[in-house]
Amino acid sequence: MQLKNTQREANLSTQTNKVDNQNKTSIKSKLTMATCALLQAGAPAAQAETGDWNVDAATLYYSEADGRVSIFEPVVNVSKQINEDEYLKFKLVYDVLTGSTPYGAVPTTTTQTFTKPSGNGNYTTPAGELPLNSSFRDTRVAGGVDWTIPFDRLKNITFGGNFSKEYDFNSLAASATYAQDSSDRNRTYTVGLGYTSDTWDPVGGKNPELTYMRIGGTDQNGKGGTDSKTTTDFMLGLTQVINRSTIMQFNLGFSNSSGYLTDPYRFISVLESDGTLTPDSNIPTDARPYLYEKRPDTRSRNTFFWRTVHHLNEDVVNVSYRYFTDDWGINSHTLDFRYRYELGGSHYLQPHLRYYTQSSADFFANYLLESNVATTDFISADYRLSEFVGTTIGLKYGFEIDKNSEFTIRTEFMNQTYTVQDEILAEQQGLDIAPDLNAVIFQVGFNIHW
Amino acid sequence: MHIYAFHTLMKFTYKALTPTLFFALLTLSHVARSDYPVAPEFTLPSQDNPIQLSKLQGKLVYVDFWASWCRPCKTSFPWMISMKEKFKDHPFEIVAINLDKDKTLADAFIKSQAINFPVAFNPNADVAEKYGVEGMPSSYLVDAHGHLRIRYTGFWNKSKDEKEQMIKRLLKQMKNTTNTTANTTHLVEE
């Protein structure tokens, strides 16, 4: 068994490059990534003797059914212990995205034509099918550094910096987290602050919010330009040893974003009361019956997170719950359960279950009636803002190659089942306007330390 | 900006729950020997004969509490081994008291090191409790008269030299005391 985390775990802030998905859909809707400045995926420092190294590498292959998104994503973490309480850690991520994504339109019984994000061309969707925008290969590079510095035996601070770069989106983030242990080291208090600055340079420029899409090749009605947003995060955390075999963690997170929070590529179908696309007579010349979405320019998010790790006779249970709420009307619950089943010797099996439910954003709609267009202030048909239930089930296998290295492999299946919010109109009867999302997650990982 | 943690050298806390009193003493100014608390006695099994602290009276004893799951504990062994070697011609002893509940894990580590001092086993940790251990590892220097002179909580590479200096100083003190004919000195020859 590798002693990876025998020292204080509090100290290394790991910043996940994660994206505020409201904003990050690149042209072909890849998994958007932005940087969350606050220590996330809180992996504790890999523990090592002074001067020792720890390398964690993994590759993810994520693939959605029905020709949708696929991601190939290798990541490597290198951490070095400088002194007993001081660590330096580097992370580098590279990802390649292919496939297609729904941009918010609903299927109809006729062929539909959309303008490409560049504004220069058009593409069609066959009758009855969910409109998807097909991506080309897109790549992203991201990375970060964390530096943990001790004040004394019980207190330390971690400074982190992260960046993420792809052709239409850049992100920079910085964070600081202070951690303090009680004298018996059964409790750790953490306080963290983060700041993230993201800039959008969308293909074809920003879509002018709440206006109709224009036919590709014609005047794009002011489509263009770049924009940005900033996010400030504040986090309070408490880790408590409950008994010899149990530890719990509680976190409270507060986050505020402001700036351009709209998705620069998404739109919503404008329909008549029978579900057909609103006719040309209702829309400007050279326009299409799709309205570019608009989201508020601020968002305030709060999270409550609780995790328990408990050692049974041989096995370990790791269960967590997160409650999320924001001022866009979204509330969610996430329950995550991992059971590490020791196989004896130096390998294990770990089943994993995740259950997620969210409510829809106040301004979410599956489609927009033409009669409501004039009175709409915010609107989005982004399925990720709708009401849905997400379930993931998976299995991981890990084994020690020798006393310094370990290999892991996991396979998971994810499903998202959406609740259609608006009445299904005549045109869409018999069509699935919010089909399930099914995806496979596959990861291999390797750890070596010396 | 680099903040250095200077790890505690000489802090003793008053232990209300144990019968032993620990005082905080920083300097080696002339202090009556009775101001230093008496190191709690123990007799513990080892790999050979049982180890009894009182039998080591007359020597400077470095008592170290450790466990196989504690990384800095394991890091400290090469240093302890080098200290024992360095001061082998002096009245200096190291006793490493293992607190693993599962002895097999301790044995595996012991085998991997060329340990030149006795390792005692205290799985129920009652001796650790008496010594008021507050962190892993914890080490204590017990002088020739069985008094606790200093406690170290944790093990840091940057304080190795300082600890070595303390050992030298205490050995010197012992030597000076034995060279005089102080009537309070009572050496037990082994």
Add this chain to the structure above:
Amino acid sequence: MFRILLITSVLSLSACASVQPWEKGLLAKPSMALVADENEIFLDEHIYFSKEASTGGQGVGGGGCGCN
């Protein structure tokens, strides 16, 4: 909702025992880390942040053997 969660948390904390430094052998095991496989959590977070409306929560924690 937040208040209920906070109160439940505080109550659960009162169930703690005071664990001695030498009793942390199990807590020191890598499998007992709050996040045992950092990359797995990182990659999962990436997926879920991109496919869901919720973000964040995990933070950084303490624990482990509490050595040094």
